[in-house]
Amino acid sequence: MSLRTALLFAACLLSAGAAAGEIPLSERRSGYELMGRETRAMQDDDATNPGMLWVLDGETLWRKKAGAADRACAACHGDARTSMKGVAARYPAFDAALKRPVNLEQRINICRTGRQKAPPLAFESRELLALTAYVARQSRGLPINIAIDARSKPFLDAGSEAFHRRQGQLNLACSQCHDDNWGKRLAGSLIPQAHPTGYPLYRLEWQGLGSLERRLRNCLVGIRAEPYAYGAPEFVDLELYLMWRANGMKIETPAVRP
Amino acid sequence: MARAVVTLPAQAKRGEIIEIKTLAAHSMETGFRRTQTGELIPRDIIRRFSCTYNGTEVYRVDLHPAIAANPLIVFTTIATETGTLSFQWVGDNGYTATETAPIRVE
Amino acid sequence: MTTRREFLVATAAALVPAAVEAQIDPNQAANRKAAFQAALRNIVGDGQLRRGRVKLELPPLIDNGNSVPLSVAVESPMTATDHVVAIHVLTEKNPLPDVVSVHLGPRAGRARLSTRVRLADTQSVLAIAQLSDGSFWSDSAEVVVTLSACLEEGLI
Numbered sequence: 001m002s003l004r005t006a007l008l009f010a011a012c013l014l015s016a017g018a019a020a021g022e023i024p025l026s027e028r029r030s031g032y033e034l035m036g037r038e039t040r041a042m043q044d045d046d047a048t049n050p051g052m053l054w055v056l057d058g059e060t061l062w063r064k065k066a067g068a069a070d071r072a073c074a075a076c077h078g079d080a081r082t083s084m085k086g087v088a089a090r091y092p093a094f095d096a097a098l099k100r101p102v103n104l105e106q107r108i109n110i111c112r113t114g115r116q117k118a119p120p121l122a123f124e125s126r127e128l129l130a131l132t133a134y135v136a137r138q139s140r141g142l143p144i145n146i147a148i149d150a151r152s153k154p155f156l157d158a159g160s161e162a163f164h165r166r167q168g169q170l171n172l173a174c175s176q177c178h179d180d181n182w183g184k185r186l187a188g189s190l191i192p193q194a195h196p197t198g199y200p201l202y203r204l205e206w207q208g209l210g211s212l213e214r215r216l217r218n219c220l221v222g223i224r225a226e227p228y229a230y231g232a233p234e235f236v237d238l239e240l241y242l243m244w245r246a247n248g249m250k251i252e253t254p255a256v257r258p
Numbered sequence: 259m260a261r262a263v264v265t266l267p268a269q270a271k272r273g274e275i276i277e278i279k280t281l282a283a284h285s286m287e288t289g290f291r292r293t294q295t296g297e298l299i300p301r302d303i304i305r306r307f308s309c310t311y312n313g314t315e316v317y318r319v320d321l322h323p324a325i326a327a328n329p330l331i332v333f334t335t336i337a338t339e340t341g342t343l344s345f346q347w348v349g350d351n352g353y354t355a356t357e358t359a360p361i362r363v364e
Numbered sequence: 365m366t367t368r369r370e371f372l373v374a375t376a377a378a379l380v381p382a383a384v385e386a387q388i389d390p391n392q393a394a395n396r397k398a399a400f401q402a403a404l405r406n407i408v409g410d411g412q413l414r415r416g417r418v419k420l421e422l423p424p425l426i427d428n429g430n431s432v433p434l435s436v437a438v439e440s441p442m443t444a445t446d447h448v449v450a451i452h453v454l455t456e457k458n459p460l461p462d463v464v465s466v467h468l469g470p471r472a473g474r475a476r477l478s479t480r481v482r483l484a485d486t487q488s489v490l491a492i493a494q495l496s497d498g499s500f501w502s503d504s505a506e507v508v509v510t511l512s513a514c515l516e517e518g519l520i
Contacts, residue, residue, distance in 0.1 A: 038423050038433040042480075047265035047279040050328040056260035188510045204428035207285065207327035258427035275473035288482070290459050316471040324455065324463040324482050326431040332478035336471055 023179065023193055025248050031192040031257055039204070043256040051133060051202040051254025054126070054209045058134025061127060067118025073131075076115065080138050088136035089145045089251055092240040094152045101155050101240050104132050105211060106231060123230035129209050133200045136253035144197065144251060146244040159241025162234060168225030189258075195246035196239070198255020205258065212239055261355035264345055269362040270337035278309065279332045282347050282355060288323035304349035307331055312341035337363045396457055403461035407452050407492055408500050418503035420453075420491040429483045429509040434463075438475035438493040438501070448475035450494040457487040483509050 032040060046052050062073045062080055077083040092101040095110070102110065108131050109120040121128035148156050163174045177186065178194040185191065199212040206214075213235050220227040228234045266278040282304060289301025307319040307329070316335045335343075340363045347355040389395070404413070421435040440448045447470045453463040466477050475493065483489070490504045 036423050036425070036427050039427045042431075042433065045279075047263070048281065048330050048332070050281060050330075052263060053260050053281060053283040053328060056263065060260070204431040207430055288459075311471065314471070316469070318467040319477070320465040320467075322460060322462045322464060324458050324460065326480040326482050330478070330480050332476075333466075333468075334472055334474045334476055336473040338471070 022245055023182075028195060028246065028249050029182075029193055030195060030197050030249060030252065032198070032252060032255065034190045034192055035256075035258065039256055039258065043198075043252070043254075049202070049254060049256060051200075051209055051256065054130045054133045054200070055137045055254055057126070057130035058132070058137075061131050062134060067112065067116035069115065069117040071116050073111070073116075080134065084135045084138040086139055086142055086145070088139040088253065089142045090147065092146075092236055092243065094149075099151075100233065101152055101236055103212075103236050103239050104135060105213075106236070108132060108135070124211060124214055129200050129211065132211065133209060133254050136200065136251065139251040140253055142251050143248050144243055144246050146240065146247055148244060152240070155237045156240055156244055158234075159237035159239070159244075162238050163241055163245075168220065168223035170223040170225075172223045174219070194242070195249055196242050197246060197249050198252035198257070200253065201255040201257055203257050209254065212242075262345065262347060262357045264343075264357050264359055266343065266359055266361070268360070269364065272337060272339075272363050274337045275334050276337050276361075277332065277334050278343070280307070280330070280345055280357075282307075282329050284328060284347075284349065284353070286321075286323065286325055286327045286329060290323070302350045302353075304329055304347050304353065306346075306348045308346050309333070309335065310344045310346075311335060312339065337361060339363050393457075396459070396461070400454060400456045400461040403454055404490075404492075407454075407494070411498065411500050413492065413500045413502050415502055417501040418451075418491050418493045420489065420503040420505045422489060422505045422507050424506070425508045425510075426483070429485075431480045432483050432507065432509075433478070434481045434489070435478045436476065436491045436493075436503075440475050440493075440495065442470050442473060442475060444470050445496070447496050448472075448493050449496055451475065451477055452492045452494070453481070454490045454492070455483065455487055456490075457485040458482070459484065463489070483507055485509055 032043065042048055042050075059080075065072045073080070088104055091104040091107065093107070094100070095102045095107075105123060105128055108128065112118045113120050121131070166173045174194070177191050182191050182193040196212045199215075200209050202209050203215070213230050216235060216238065217227040260283060262280065262282040264278065264280045267276055270276050284304050285302070286304065287299055287302040289298070291299045293299060301323060303323055303325070304321050307321065308315055309317040317333050319331055321329060341361060343359045343361055345357045345359075347353070417439045419437045422432060426432045434453065436451050436453065438448045438451065440446065442448065448468060450468070451466040454461045455463055463481050464477070464479060468475060486508045488504050488506045490502060493501045495501065
């Protein structure tokens with residue numbers, strides 16, 4: 001084998017290494033399939049899905065003028081049903097100005113501060129959740145499509161490293177449950193593969209709509225690790241990795257989960 | 259902001275039984291939860307839901323803290339005549355919400 | 365300056381009385397059963413509660429006690445002379461026995477309700493239908509609750 005071939009072979013092994021332990025596309029299952037029949041029905045019917053209350057609020061906010069620029073989202077983006085179609089499926093996405101990926105909530109705030117000249121919406125506020133839910137809803141049914149290039153690869157790797165790293169007082173890595181033991185039970189609950197297909201979602205435990213970061217904070221507290229602050233780069237790296245790991249799965253926003 | 263959402267057919271045949279689905283945005287605070295320092299969070303719930311059809315009440319619900327947050331109420335009514343269905347929610351601390359929907363009956 | 369130890373002791377002392385009332389009531393089960401009986405008497409009075417005509421639907425094993433889908437349907441022609449006047453739902457182990465009451469008449473077409481309820485514990489739920497002839501009919505269903513509602517955010 002020539003040096004060139006050997007290097008190519010090693011490179012393949014390395015990139016395959018990043019994928020080792022990942023769930024193959026044909027085996028990816030949404031948490032939707034683990035829920036009872038009635039909870040699934042709650043998600044499927046817009047008339048009974050509580051998440052739709054936030055989506056409708058988002059629709060109102062989309063058309064509301066804001067900030068010193070006195071401009072609504074609709075002024076630049078028109079009808080969200082067309083302009084926002086497919087957007088949530090490719091977020092987190094690389095932001096050239098910030099030189100790093102940003103999630104959908106951050107993207108909305110970049111528009112608010114930069115274009116509308118309005119103050120940013122607080123993380124997990126009703127307004128930001130409503131707008132994010134409304135935008136993500138426009139991608140419902142579309143496959144997640146995170147494209148990684150040379151710029152975003154380091155952040156994907158950071159997220160992957162965090163997913164596979166043992167942490168917290170319980171010294172558990174995300175992968176130990178969600179890659180190695182999905183489908184088995186932990187304290188009576190079925191362990192999902194943990195794909196963020198339906199965020200922001202209505203969680204019965206919260207009795208309200210919440211973001212992926214809120215859910216991840218719950219996970220981190222659950223393994224007795226220090227949760228990152230909302231919008232922290234560690235979070236966005238992890239979100240990027242989780243969405244990439246779920247590539248090909250359909251967006252379900254606004255999902256319902258226990 | 260959307261305080262409530264109602265879903266029902268826009269038209270029906272006279273005498274047809276139609277299904278109405280309603281969702282109200284409300285945390286339905288039970289009054290049994292406590293803060294991190296042990297104080298009771300006071301009860302704050304929707305107490306009553308009513309549906310009137312051209313002014314006549316056709317369905318009324320008394321809600322208690324055991325009703326889940328963002329209450330869903332699904333019920334039926336007979337499509338008797340063309341007109342307006344009016345839905346009202348009343349609760350603690352002066353909470354009220356109203357939605358109306360037209361119905362065409364042939 | 366309060367030391368960390370003094371602060372923790374003071375906080376624990378402040379927490380315990382209120383929390384004790386809420387969490388460690390030795391008569392809780394008996395008290396709730398009595399409240400359930402009182403609520404039942406309040407509805408049925410001296411009348412007889414019969415089984416039948418009512419169909420109460422609840423998932424046998426639920427995802428989360430905070431939001432349990434519940435449906436009640438009563439067999440009735442819903443005519444002016446023979447209809448359901450009210451539907452009541454009660455529980456035995458929730459902090460309060462009353463869940464929901466529906467007031468309806470022939471205009472409803474069908475005597476039905478679908479909603480979502482909170483259940484604090486594995487228990488049985490009772491649905492009562494009050495008919496226009498003054499009779500009371502009922503159905504009950506058992507539910508297993510693994511993540512309970514109402515009282516999860518108790519001590520810490």
